[in-house]
Amino acid sequence: MHNFQDLVEITAKLRSPEGCPWDREQTHESLKKHLREECEEVCEAIDHQDMDNLCEELGDVLFQVMIHSQIAAERGDFTIGDVVEGVCQKMVRRHPWVFGDMKLASVEEGKELWKKIKEEEKEGKKK
Numbered sequence: 001m002h003n004f005q006d007l008v009e010i011t012a013k014l015r016s017p018e019g020c021p022w023d024r025e026q027t028h029e030s031l032k033k034h035l036r037e038e039c040e041e042v043c044e045a046i047d048h049q050d051m052d053n054l055c056e057e058l059g060d061v062l063f064q065v066m067i068h069s070q071i072a073a074e075r076g077d078f079t080i081g082d083v084v085e086g087v088c089q090k091m092v093r094r095h096p097w098v099f100g101d102m103k104l105a106s107v108e109e110g111k112e113l114w115k116k117i118k119e120e121e122k123e124g125k126k127k
Helices: 004-015 021-025 028-047 051-075 080-093 107-126
Strands: none
Touching: 004 021, 004 051, 028 051, 051 080
16 A cells, blocks of 8 residues: 655656656646646545545645645755645644633634634734
8 A cells, every 4th residue: 555655756756857757847827727727636536426436636736735745845945745844834833722722612712713723824824
């Protein structure tokens, strides 16, 4: 069975000089339409409650994340490790009722707190 590290290595190999000519020539810009299509296919699988297809389409979206991250790594912008680290930090930061001492009274309170934290993050980035 393959694991995440295998996916990292497969993606790098596809983009390498010994890899696939199509994958090597892709850019963030050229892949935008494919990312949109794959996301739409995920939504269609959900609409049809087709779990086998949903699993496959989520894999296709994950590969889009991988190839964009590989392109960024080649350019020295960021790596898939940075993407994973960033989303982990964000989820922990935006869920203080799960990863901290806070208690929620309702789902609605959680939604409001999420929005507030997200707004604070955006304000912090503007400074």
